[in-house]
Structures are given as C-alpha cells and as structure tokens.
Amino acid sequence: MKLARYKRELSAALAYAALLALVGVVAPSFFSGANLRDLALNNAPVLLVATGMTLVILVGEIDISVGSQFAVCMVAAGWLAKSGVPVLLLPFCVVALGALMGALNGFLVGVLRLPSIIVTLAMLTAWRDALRWVTAGAWVQNLPANFQWFGLGQTAGRWLIVAVALIVLALFAWVLRNVGVGRALYAVGSDAEAARLAGIEPRAVVFGVFVLMGALTGLAALLNAVRFDVVPSNAGAGLELQAVAAVVVGGTAITGGRGTLLGTLVGAALLGTIGTGLTFMGVNPFWERAIQGAIILAALASDVALDRLRIGDFGLRIKEAK
C-alpha cells in the first residue's frame, strides 16, 4: 500500500534495476567497489544540481542556465584560491556567488514574473559568453597545493564530496516532506493563486527556490573543481539537460507540484550509469547518445501506464499568475 505513493519513482527504479541486471549479466566487473565509488564521485556534482533543479521544477519553473553558472563558479573558485583566499572560506564565497546569480534569476522570474525558460535561456548564453570573454579560454593553473581535495588527501576528499552531496539531498528531502516551507513548494507548484490565498507568498517562494538553485550549483561547482588541481574554463556544457533529465526521469512532473527527491536520486543514478554501463558492455560509443535518448523516452512511457495526464496538460502549462 505504501508503495502506491511512490509509483512515479517506481518506474525509474524498475528501469534502473533492469539496467543493473543487464550490466550484471554481461559485465559483472561493473560492480567492483572502485567502479561504484568512481561513479558516485563523478555524478555527485550532477546530483547536487539535480537536487536544486527538483525544487525549481516543483514550483513549476525551470532553470536552463545552471551549466553556465557552474562554469562561472568553477573559474571563480580557482581564482579565489589562487588569490590567497583560505580553503576553509572557499565554500562560503563560491556558494554565495552561485546564490547571487540564482538571485538574479529569482528576481526576474519570481518578482517580475517573467517566464523562467526565457530568462534562464538568456542567462545561459550571457554567462557563458561573458566567461569566454573574461577568461579568453585560459585555464586556472598553479593553484595552491591544498586546493585539490581541500588539502585532505584523495581518500578523505572523495568520501567528503559524496557525503556532502548525499547529506544535502537527504536534508532537502526531509524538509520537502516534513517542514512547512517544503510543503509550500508543492502548494505553489500546484496552484500559485490557491497558495497565495492560503497565506503563502508565491513570489518569495519562487525567488527563494532560485537562490537555492544557484547556491547548490555553486556548491556542485566547487566540489567538482577540487577533484583536480587545474580549473578549465569550459566546464558544465550540457549540465542543464542532464539535471532536467534526471529530475524528470525520476518522476517529477514538469508542470510542477508533484515529485520527490528520492525520485531524482534514482533518475540521476540511472542516467549517470548508462554511459559507463554501456562501455562495460562493450557497446560502441557511437550509439551511446541515441540509447540515452531512448531510455529517457522509455522511462516516460512506463510512467504513462501508471499515471495518465489530463487533457489540459498540453504544453508547458505553468500557470501565468496575474
């Protein structure tokens, strides 16, 4: 009975289980500890961004500028570290920078009521080109020795990154389920006008969600940057699509108001595993992208058997508030 509540997540979980079973039969070496650890580590930044994206999609908006913000935050982290900012202060600075960029989106979408897909489309090109202009493509090199892994060494650093990503996800999942602020997201995403009448200020909620999205992008960028001792200036291209795909495959409704972070975790795991899994199975990488697209569509198709959308749900029916 309890399972019925998670039926949307279930279809992604089933697809994931099927993929793991297939990989397990064809290439059992996939399940070595080292491989699972590397997979978790490589996907931790995507998971953090997808966590933020879940919040954004839950309130019925979308943010496709995260890839560019991610790149800006990574380069900023490198520059700050190089200019002598202590490693302990780095997280605060980078997360604050991300939150600031998120606040700009939040202001335009939440306060001025502009459509999020357009605002963030504009930010996607603007931040990316601004970064190209400022860095002229140069990488940030000669970072202080304690930049990589925050100076904690490889083993501890790895666990720290995965742990931070999972703890943040768990924290947000708990808040979404059990705290009033979390429930407000569902209320706004279901019907902003009804939420307003119930005493929730939708503008503040949407603004706050975009700030969180930016902050999480900043955190993800920092955690990704410290895995290396050089920062490239072209990172994060296509990250927005990965994150949106993870959220949607995880069963969150693109129209807002429905979905859980548990689903996002499953979706991110599924999409993060496909590429590596296919390589383990010896599939030619030329077909990788086509198979990824097919799996996204298949996960959706299995969803339709469980839940049919109403006729009114054509298109991006995000309610345009008056």
Place this chain on the structure above:
Amino acid sequence: VNSATPQSATDNLKLEAPWRERLFPNNEWVLLVVLAVECGVFGVTGGNFLTAGNAFEVTRLAVEVGLLALALTPIIITGGIDLSVGSMMGLAAVVMGALWRDAHLPMAAAVFVALLVGVLGGALNAVMITRLKFPPLIVTLGTFSLFRGAAEGLTRGIENYSGFSPQFLFLGQGYVGGLVPTQLFILLAAAAACWWWLQRTTYGRGLYAIGFSAEGARYAGLPVARRLAFVYVLSGLASSLAAVVYVAHLGQAKSDAGTGYELMAITAVVLGGASIFGGRGTVLGTVLGLFAIVILQNGLRLSAQPAELAGILTGALLVSTIILDRLSRRAQARTRAPQRAEEELEVRNSQVATLSAVILAAALIVAGSNWLLVRSLRQGTSATGGAASQQNSAAPQGTMSGHKPVIAMMPKAKGDPYFISCKQGADEAAKELGVELLWDGPTDLDPAKQNEVVEAWITRGVDAIAVSVENKVAISTVLRKAKEKGIKVVTWDADSERDARDFLVNQATPQGIGYTLTDEAARIMGGKGDFAIITASLSAANQNEWIKYIKERLASKYPDMKLVAIQPSEGDRDRAFAETQTVLKVYPDVKLVMAIAAPAVPGAAEAVKQSGRADVKVTGLSLPNMCKPYVKDGVIDSIVLWNTVDLGYLTVYAADALATGALKRGDSKLAAGRLGQIEVADDEVRLGAPFVFNKENIDRFNF
C-alpha cells in the same frame, strides 16, 4: 483594450483597434526600433555594413535558423515547444547525404526521402505528445538526444558527404540576378505561407485558441489532438527542409549539422513577442526577432568587436524585451477601460525608459570595448618601442604608403587553449610588422560559423585572410570567393581544398601527427600491448583523420600493439577523466592512454594518477603548460605537438608577405622575423616536424 490579443481579431477589432495594434499586437514595433538602432550603430562602427551586398549576405545566414523559427512559431503559440529541431537537421542531412552518395539515388529523390525522415521524426514527437500525453518539453528533450545520436550512429560520426552537383549547391550558394541569395526565396515563401496560414485561416486561429486553453478549444469543437499533431509534423518537415538548405549552403552533410540552432530559433520566436505560455505570437514578430539577432552578430563582426558580446547582448535584449512586454501589459490591465489617453502615455513612458536603458547599455559596451581596443593597441606600440619601429621600417610593407595591412586570422575555436597560444605568437608578429590583426572565430561547435566570419571579412574588406580550417569542403567555397575579390588567402593549422587558398602554413600533416603519436606509443610500450584512445568528439574531423593514420601505422609497423577502445571526451576535461577511469577498469590490460585533444590529456592523466596505476602511462597531443605537472610526476611520459606560438607568428608573417607581394609561388624562402629563413615548398610554408615534449625539455616552453 484587451482585444489587443490576436485571438479576438474579429470584424469588430478591425474596425476599432488602431492600426498599430492590428499590425503589432505584441509590441513588435519595438524590434523595428532595435533594428534601426543596430543599423545606426553598426553603420558607423562597421566597415561596409550599410551596403546592399551585406544586406543580402545577412539574409543568407538567416535562412536555416529562420525556417526553424517559423516552424516553432505555431508550436509555441499552442503552448508547446520543440527542442529536437536542430538534431533533426543533423539526421536529415546525413540521411540525404548517404542516400545520394552510397545508395546512388538521384538528388531529388534523396531530398524527398530526407523530407520524409523529417515528417516521420515530427510524427514521432506528435504521437508521444498527443496520444501518450507527455509534456512536449520532455518528449523533445528525449528526441533531441535520439535524433542526434542516430545521426552519429549512422555515420559513425566520421562520414562527411560532399561533392554535390553545382545545380544543387546553387540552392545554398548561388545568387539570383547576381545579388539575391537563392535560399532567401525559400524563407520568404515559408514566411508568407506561415503568415497566411496562422493569421488568416480558421485553422491557424484555432491554434491560438488551443494555446489559450486546450480544454476550452476542445469544448468549442476543435480537434485539439489532430491540430497539435499537425504542428509537430510540420516542424519536422521544416527542420529537414532547413537541413537541405544547410547542406547546399555548406556543400557538405555531416552529423553535426544544426548543433545549437534550436536555442537560436527559440530566442528569435520569443524576441518576436510570442508568449512561451501559448496563445500569443506573430510571424512578423518572429521574422523581426530573427533579424535582430542575425544583424547583431553580423554587425559586431564587421565592427571587429569580440563575438562573445553577441551572446551577452542577445541575452540582455531577450530579458529587456520581455520585461518591457510585461510592464506594458500590466499597465494595460491596470487602466482597463476609461482613461485611454493616460494609459497610452504610461505605456509609452515605461517602454521608452526600458528601451533607452537597453540602447544605453549596448552603446556603453561597444564604446567600452572600443576604448579597451585602442588602449591595448597604444600600449602595444609604446611597449615595443624603438626596436619594433626599426623592424617596422625594415619590414617589406611599403607598397601602399600609409595603408596599414589588415590581416584577419581565424582559429577553429576561440576559447581553445591551443589557439590562444597561437594568438600569442600572432600578436607578437603583428606588433613587429605594424599590421592590424583581426582575430575572430567560432565560440561554439557550429560548423557553419567559420563561413559566416569569412563572409563578414569579405564584406568588411581585409588584405589577407588566414584560416585554421574546421570543415574543408564547407570553407573552401567562401575562400574561393575571397580570392576572387582579390583578398590573399592563407590556411594554417589545417588545410582547405588546395585551389581555395594561396599558401598553407604547414606545421605537420595528419599523417605526420598520426605516425609520430604511434611511434611515441610504441616507444613507451616497448612495441607491444593494449592501448586506448580518448578523442575529442566522435565526429571531430581532425581527430578521425589522425586515428586513421594511427591505425595505418599500427597495421604496417607494430602488429603486436592493439587499439582496444576509442572513447569521446567532447573536449571536456572532466569527461575525459571519467572516460579514462572507465577504460582502465573495462580493459585492465591497457598500458597506455593516448589522448588526442588538448583538454583530454590532463583529464586522462589525472584519472591515471588517482587510480594509482603506476604501470599505465599517458601520451597524446596537448599543450605543455596544461600538462607540465603530470609530465614532471611521470604520469605523462611525453606529449607531441609543435611550437604553437611560432605557428601563429609564422602565419602572420606569411600572410603579410603575401599581401605586400613579398611572397609568391615559386619562392623557396620566407624571411620570418625571429624564426629566420623559413622553407617554402611549392604552395606550403613549413614550420618543421612535430616536436616531442618530455620531462627534460618541457620547462623551456611557456604556452
């Protein structure tokens, strides 16, 4: 006043609404102002911007994106979206190329099948959206990957179909009456048909109704699902038509056709006043929005402003247009009926204020960058001081007294560290010679961008063009055009077709690179064992050519070495890292990872280092600075490259010598500043063989 929205364009409105609201229901007139401002600013700053030739050249560049934007207009009016249009272009292009070249179908039949593929792809979207009731955003996100992936899979990313007949190429490269690009007629016909269909037939009006409320439209008796299905099928058809034009324009069909076009098309539609929520949008607006973007890009190029500004300004324009729209709508809603005059005044005030702010911001950016440019030039001349001026007088440039030769130089990608180091040398040479150096190129992976830049340079009028060629077939057509106009053409780093340029500055042949890489690998591995390659993207032309020669060398000389995997990195360091980790686990016998894209080498090296596998080495093609720490660690045994700074330096010297007449066919030497006398053979200027950087010598290089 509410009847300003098009759905109620009844007889009633025709009588009552002022002409401005009938013609521009969504304030599209603002875009006319933007266009006028763009033309005004670029007319002053850009060379030859306000000429008939340039006006028509701009339209040529707008056709493919324009077709996509026209197809997206009805979709966005119904409240949907189609992200798969750019990928569909790639799929239709390769299907057409394959049928024509490999299946020997006549061109017309190949075009027909390509259009059919577009219809089928559109139908796939339509079925999932209308039958299975998925949100269009998600469906087309899936087919976005699916179509592009299928195009890559079908061609293994490598096939590049070219050699089309002149009649077919006329469609994309020819001029009607010597001035009007052929494909402009396709765009005009499509725009006119789309306008008539959307705004003058009941069918089209029905789409607005669906956009306002799908449920309401259903109750009003509209077959909602069928209408929606139709617009998505139409979008597939338009995408494949755009692919046909694109292939004729570039003279090649490859799986990367139309990369990123979907975002540009959506930007044009939304800039044109369409609401992403549906129910609002006009064809006129879409066309104006399209030209606002295209003219911005063209004008920046002719004014020699950094191309990155285009993205920033487009973003700013997009946000300010919708803010403006929102403000004016709010004002309309506030003063519902009575005080009409007052309301108009308020609208105008806010509109004028926002508009002025945008123009001011744009002007500030342009002025600021001009100032920076002047300052950097001044610094350059003062810094090099006496020595440089002496060299200047010695340099052979006295052909036209007082005229400073303008050399336009293009990398494959602007942000690539490899090309940044080339620019370092180019700047140095330009300073020594006292020539004006324009450095511009694509900022993204769009293969059509290089052609656009060269077109702009031809219009602007430069003395010499030096291009690092990304797409051999595509670029050659415009380079020939440049030669016809009397511009000297040099290729560097990678060559075009031989008759399209005067000289090639040759740093190494693909064969030389492939063989040297293989020999290095053999030396490190002792001539036997397994190794893997991390490449750029699977469709990267250069890398694929190198791989071809690597395989050739393996077969002929090193039978005991086995290439077990080729994985893509998309030019992304982090992706190269993850792919290398996977390769090391799947193929534990791999003793060497060869990364053949500059950012991939440090990525692969970090992966090997973190795995703790001391028995695995990394080699490849990359820049010394990027790899220095790993070379010193011993993770990277050696990297193969030439001196990229010298390559840029030599290219500018060769282009200048060509422009001033100091270098001609048949010469055997070229005086190239600090490089001394450089060997010239036939139509090639040779930099020398590839260089192997290792622990001993890497500290001597800084690029």
